Amino acid sequence: MRLILLGAPGAGKGTQAEVICNALNIPAISTGNILREAKANKTALGLEAASYMDSGKLVPDEVVINILKERLKEDDCKDGFILDGFPRTVPQAEALDKMGVVIDRVVDIEVPDEKIMARLSGRRVCEKCGSSYHVEYKPTKVEGVCDRCGGKTVQRKDDSPEIIKDRLEVYHAQTEPLKDYYKKTGKLVIVEGQEEVADTSALTLKAVEA
Numbered sequence: 001m002r003l004i005l006l007g008a009p010g011a012g013k014g015t016q017a018e019v020i021c022n023a024l025n026i027p028a029i030s031t032g033n034i035l036r037e038a039k040a041n042k043t044a045l046g047l048e049a050a051s052y053m054d055s056g057k058l059v060p061d062e063v064v065i066n067i068l069k070e071r072l073k074e075d076d077c078k079d080g081f082i083l084d085g086f087p088r089t090v091p092q093a094e095a096l097d098k099m100g101v102v103i104d105r106v107v108d109i110e111v112p113d114e115k116i117m118a119r120l121s122g123r124r125v126c127e128k129c130g131s132s133y134h135v136e137y138k139p140t141k142v143e144g145v146c147d148r149c150g151g152k153t154v155q156r157k158d159d160s161p162e163i164i165k166d167r168l169e170v171y172h173a174q175t176e177p178l179k180d181y182y183k184k185t186g187k188l189v190i191v192e193g194q195e196e197v198a199d200t201s202a203l204t205l206k207a208v209e210a
């Protein structure tokens with residue numbers, strides 16, 4: 001199964017990618033995670049990407065396309081994969097087509113902007129293992145401490161309300177047109193994001209397995 005997860009920032013792509021990864025035993029590839037790791041390790045790529053990411057802009061297409069091309073060559077991708085956060089522009093989708101990658105399904109998770117704002121501004125992530133929490137909906141047992149590994153939980157720089165607004169604008173202008181792009185291929189399935197993660201997961205798995 002070769003799957004694309006579409007959706008606004010904070011729609012729950014990362015959360016659902018993990019669920020599908022466990023259910024189908026295929027890797028979840030998040031360009032956001034790859035870039036964040038590069039940033040944390042202060043590699044040339046990370047330093048280049050940092051200013052775009054921190055201000056809520058997209059990293060240039062050619063940079064992200066090259067990252068993905070390399071990642072898809074890895075052995076674990078031969079039986080399928082989940083793309084979380086790629087493509088994010090029409091040129092990225094065209095590049096995927098040019099690579100000869102045949103996608104089986106595109107699941108678009110729809111969540112209204114007001115809900116996105118509440119979800120992302122309250123999100124906290126572990127600095128050490130990357131586990132994700134929410135101050136209200138999924139708090140850690142001890143404030144500021146990751147339940148899984150004991151690391152420190154922090155707010156992502158791009159999860160401040162001003163930057164979330166910018167990310168949503170970028171999403172509507174540059175990523176949302178991909179819905180039409182994939183609708184034409186007949187592979188697009190829309191999932192309405194639910195209040196409970198488990199309810200969204202049930203709908204997402206149904207969309208993937210149908």
Ligand code: AP5
Nearest residue numbers: 009010011012013014015031032053058059085119195197
């Ligand atoms: P990236 O990491 O891909 O950011 P994003 O799309 O903004 O994704 P998020 O991780 O913020 O959201 P998500 O949809 O995965 O939601 P999550 O499951 O975490 O990219 C970061 C940056 O990297 C970009 O801004 C860009 O600069 C760059 N980049 C990456 N890819 C690129 C590309 N292809 N081209 C160019 N640049 C690129 O959920 C969010 C929150 O909601 C959590 O708190 C979660 O607990 C909660 N939640 C989830 N589901 C539910 C639910 N059903 N009910 C209640 N709460 C829920």
